[in-house]
Amino acid sequence: MKHLQWEIERMSSMRVPTFTLTLPDWIDEEIPETSHRFTSVESRMALVTHLAKVNVQQAGGPFAAAVFNLETQELVAPGVNLVVPLRASIAHAEIVAVTLAEQVLGHFTLNGPDLPSCELVTSTEPCAMCLGAIPWAGVRRLVCGAREADALAIGFDEGPKPADWQTALKVRGIDVVQDVGRDANIEVLQAYVRAGGMMYNGATIISMDS
Amino acid sequence: MKHLQWEIERMSSMRVPTFTLTLPDWIDEEIPETSHRFTSVESRMALVTHLAKVNVQQAGGPFAAAVFNLETQELVAPGVNLVVPLRASIAHAEIVAVTLAEQVLGHFTLNGPDLPSCELVTSTEPCAMCLGAIPWAGVRRLVCGAREADALAIGFDEGPKPADWQTALKVRGIDVVQDVGRDANIEVLQAYVRAGGMMYNGATIISMDS
Numbered sequence: 001m002k003h004l005q006w007e008i009e010r011m012s013s014m015r016v017p018t019f020t021l022t023l024p025d026w027i028d029e030e031i032p033e034t035s036h037r038f039t040s041v042e043s044r045m046a047l048v049t050h051l052a053k054v055n056v057q058q059a060g061g062p063f064a065a066a067v068f069n070l071e072t073q074e075l076v077a078p079g080v081n082l083v084v085p086l087r088a089s090i091a092h093a094e095i096v097a098v099t100l101a102e103q104v105l106g107h108f109t110l111n112g113p114d115l116p117s118c119e120l121v122t123s124t125e126p127c128a129m130c131l132g133a134i135p136w137a138g139v140r141r142l143v144c145g146a147r148e149a150d151a152l153a154i155g156f157d158e159g160p161k162p163a164d165w166q167t168a169l170k171v172r173g174i175d176v177v178q179d180v181g182r183d184a185n186i187e188v189l190q191a192y193v194r195a196g197g198m199m200y201n202g203a204t205i206i207s208m209d210s
Numbered sequence: 211m212k213h214l215q216w217e218i219e220r221m222s223s224m225r226v227p228t229f230t231l232t233l234p235d236w237i238d239e240e241i242p243e244t245s246h247r248f249t250s251v252e253s254r255m256a257l258v259t260h261l262a263k264v265n266v267q268q269a270g271g272p273f274a275a276a277v278f279n280l281e282t283q284e285l286v287a288p289g290v291n292l293v294v295p296l297r298a299s300i301a302h303a304e305i306v307a308v309t310l311a312e313q314v315l316g317h318f319t320l321n322g323p324d325l326p327s328c329e330l331v332t333s334t335e336p337c338a339m340c341l342g343a344i345p346w347a348g349v350r351r352l353v354c355g356a357r358e359a360d361a362l363a364i365g366f367d368e369g370p371k372p373a374d375w376q377t378a379l380k381v382r383g384i385d386v387v388q389d390v391g392r393d394a395n396i397e398v399l400q401a402y403v404r405a406g407g408m409m410y411n412g413a414t415i416i417s418m419d420s
Contacts, residue, residue, distance in 0.1 A: 031225065090300065095300055102299060129343040
């Protein structure tokens with residue numbers, strides 16, 4: 001590990017800072033042992049909804065996601081929205097989960113040679129950026145909780161998405177499953193609003209308190 | 211710096227690895243001093259095209275981008291495609307540039323309070339993921355070199371983008387300028403093909419040699 005860190009420092013530009021994508025330390029207490037099997041899509045979504053809920057309690061965004069190994073039914077990597085704490089507009093839950101899953105599996109696509117089929121579970125349907133990231137991530141199935149409309153209803157913008165994004169994924173061989181635990185994930189979005197969570201949409205930053 | 215590293219290690223999950231987004235060490239030799247002023251859009255694109263060209267020579271993807279401060283005309287952060295070396299499907303040039311620019315300016319959107327207006331210059335029009343990332347990044351203008359069709363012509367997939375993506379950005383207050391140095395950027399794409407560069411599209415990984 002020290003050697004790896006030295007390699008990173010030796011390899012990197014001195015002029016431009018690096019960016020480290022790292023999960024908050026509370027994650028370890030909220031996820032089961034690596035060998036735990038999530039035998040139903042509902043149980044996989046339940047973990048994701050729980051992580052979104054805790055992220056709101058920890059002053060993060062109301063979104064979580066996770067990549068699961070569909071062959072072993074084990075968690076590969078979780079993700080939560082870390083835009084504000086990491087000062088990174090890309091740090092949406094889905095981006096965090098797929099990027100860390102690629103580090104776990106050691107390949108630039110989860111569809112790489114000799115890798116298991118993977119599923120991305122997300123607490124709310126993906127925004128335009130995360131939708132665009134899904135084909136490159138190489139997951140075989142996308143499972144969604146709350147709908148795009150539920151995120152729009154509390155003031156988030158989903159960005160420039162094609163109207164029929166589900167078909168756009170399906171033609172690339174990615175199954176889409178919607179409305180798994182939708183109500184529980186809407187409740188997390190509403191808890192965020194009640195907690196006075198900040199809405200950030202690039203063009204505008206609006207505190208719910210203002 | 212050591213203190214910061216310690217903080218990152220203390221804060222981070224022990225179960226899931228971190229991901230570090232870092233530019234290759236050759237970047238420093240290819241970018242001018244921080245105080246250099248890029249006084250025309252053509253000069254800003256010329257740097258980006260040069261970085262894409264060197265990235266191909268360094269066995270990277272044929273794409274580069276950079277964020278510029280429109281008030282001082284200085285480079286904020288460059289980016290090159292690092293998907294294969296970093297084992298990260300999100301590491302497209304535009305994602306790298308905006309994420310590192312946010313670290314330079316210390317905010318989760320380049321449109322944050324007291325920040326200068328920023329421009330994202332990209333060697334080829336953005337894929338669906340990078341397009342979706344642009345509104346969240348808070349840049350005021352997108353400048354493109356090669357067209358989407360030029361990337362498609364060599365086998366890259368642009369992903370699930372809305373048909374009229376230029377208008378989708380413009381209605382969010384982001385100007386779009388196309389065809390700046392298009393021919394020079396097409397030449398970089400063609401050099402990548404001649405070098406036998408790998409095409410990776412999530413669903414398929416095809417070496418140009420095969």
